[in-house]
Amino acid sequence: MQENNNIQTHPDDEIDLIQLAKTLWEGRKTVIKTTIIFMFIGLFVAIFSEKEYTASCTMVPQSADGGSKLGGSLGGLAAMAGINLGSMGGGSDIPPTLYPKIVNSIPFQKELMKTLLSIEGQKEKVTFAHYYEEIYSPGLFGYVKKYTIGLPGLILGAIRGDRTDAMLASSEDEILSITQEEKELINILSSQLSLEVNDKDGYVSLSARMPQAKAAAQMAKKAQILLQKAITNFKIQKAKEQLMFVEGRYAEKEKEANVAMHKLALFRDGNKNVSTAIAQTELERLTAEYNLVYGVYSELAKQLEKQKIQVKEDTPVFTIIKPIVIPFEKSKPKRATILLIWVVFGGIVGVGIVFGKVFLCTMKSQWTEE
Known part of the structure; x- marks a missing residue:
């Protein structure tokens, strides 16, 4: 009986990971746009520092x-x-x-x-x-x-x-x-x-x-x-x-x-x-x-x-x-380091925006159903 539970849990975990990857792929444009915006901000900071x-x-x-x-x-x-x-x-x-x-x-x-x-x-x-x-x-x-x-x-x-x-x-x-x-x-x-x-x-x-x-x-x-x-x-x-x-x-x-x-x-x-x-x-x-x-x-x-x-x-x-x-x-300023930091930060913010939208939509739908 214990083995069946483990088998059922494992596919669920795989589905969750696939869903996360799918969500991230669908929001790739948002991630790319956000990263580019932050890259330009970092470039501005690096040049004019x-x-x-x-x-x-x-x-x-x-x-x-x-x-x-x-x-x-x-x-x-x-x-x-x-x-x-x-x-x-x-x-x-x-x-x-x-x-x-x-x-x-x-x-x-x-x-x-x-x-x-x-x-x-x-x-x-x-x-x-x-x-x-x-x-x-x-x-x-x-x-x-x-x-x-x-x-x-x-x-x-x-x-x-x-x-x-x-x-x-x-x-x-x-x-x-x-x-x-x-x-x-x-x-x-x-x-x-x-x-x-x-x-x-x-x-x-x-x-x-x-x-x-x-x-x-x-x-x-x-x-x-x-x-x-x-x-x-x-x-x-x-x-x-x-x-x-x-x-x-x-x-x-x-x-x-x-x-x-x-x-x-x-x-x-x-x-x-x-x-x-x-x-x-x-x-x-x-x-x-x-x-x-x-x-x-x-x-x-x-x-x-x-x-x-x-x-x-x-x-x-x-x-x-x-x-x-x-x-x-x-x-x-260390321009390369500044630019790299801003690019990484932009990517993190972009990923956060993608998953944030999904979370807000889920919360909104649950609120509407209730």
């Missing part, structure tokens, strides 16, 4: 291990002078996983907007901000995209109105602020600049995209320089502060040593032939005072040189594995 060039670099951040530590023979003398240098040492490393946070920070991006770019048709270099505010034209597809996909954003922006004044902060508050124009430029910059950190292999890849090849290389180079500068400043900040501290104490002790030396010299000149106990005691006191001050001063001079070396040791080194070069070929 804006060109983009990508420039990138790969670097490995490194820093010197160890380094000189202050202290040593200065301990007792520095303690007498009220100076505590025992905790001085190198700065802390910033993990590469935080590099994207630096790149996406407002100060970094505002500084990057000032990058001078060589733009075709311009006699002089212009900044990134000036290029996108005054020169840049998105092209035909860009305008179509702006007023179709981007239309809701334009409508919301018009409803909300100009928020420039709301985004401005008083300079007296010392709070970082941006204008509406800067916000739009930051959005553009964020979409064009990317940073990838490979924790496993320990390298960082930085890339920039621009409508022109040389401008892309210039943006990538500027971003690389700013990133290295930011990381270096973070790394040596503590060592530089300690250097400034030692320099300040060194200048103070230098003045005190000069004053003590001057007093001792005056006393000796004024008491050459005097051999009283009081004069001898005063001479010993001035000599001891001078020796103490001069001892601290000489040790601070040594530590000043050590701290200068510490700053250099803490300065990270960036090994450039792949330097930035002006791209020869555009990275976008």
Whole structure:
């Protein structure tokens, strides 16, 4: 009995597949027309999509291990002078996983907007901000995209109105602020600049995209320089502060040593032939005072040189594995890929329309019968 059921089910399955194939064959014109329409749309998108060039670099951040530590023979003398240098040492490393946070920070991006770019048709270099505010034209597809996909954003922006004044902060508050124009430029910059950190292999890849090849290389180079500068400043900040501290104490002790030396010299000149106990005691006191001050001063001079070396040791080194070069070929658009995607998408939509019509007709007939 079970075998009969299986035999009956099998022909039903074959009938269903044949019916599906028959339905698809009968609606082949719809599929072909839909695919052709989408093919022309894809061709339009591929032809009028804006060109983009990508420039990138790969670097490995490194820093010197160890380094000189202050202290040593200065301990007792520095303690007498009220100076505590025992905790001085190198700065802390910033993990590469935080590099994207630096790149996406407002100060970094505002500084990057000032990058001078060589733009075709311009006699002089212009900044990134000036290029996108005054020169840049998105092209035909860009305008179509702006007023179709981007239309809701334009409508919301018009409803909300100009928020420039709301985004401005008083300079007296010392709070970082941006204008509406800067916000739009930051959005553009964020979409064009990317940073990838490979924790496993320990390298960082930085890339920039621009409508022109040389401008892309210039943006990538500027971003690389700013990133290295930011990381270096973070790394040596503590060592530089300690250097400034030692320099300040060194200048103070230098003045005190000069004053003590001057007093001792005056006393000796004024008491050459005097051999009283009081004069001898005063001479010993001035000599001891001078020796103490001069001892601290000489040790601070040594530590000043050590701290200068510490700053250099803490300065990270960036090994450039792949330097930035002006791209020869555009990275976008990939016209063949775009066209293929639209053709496949059109075929899927066409098949969906064919089976959708059949489904609607079936539902309509069932509704009528009921």
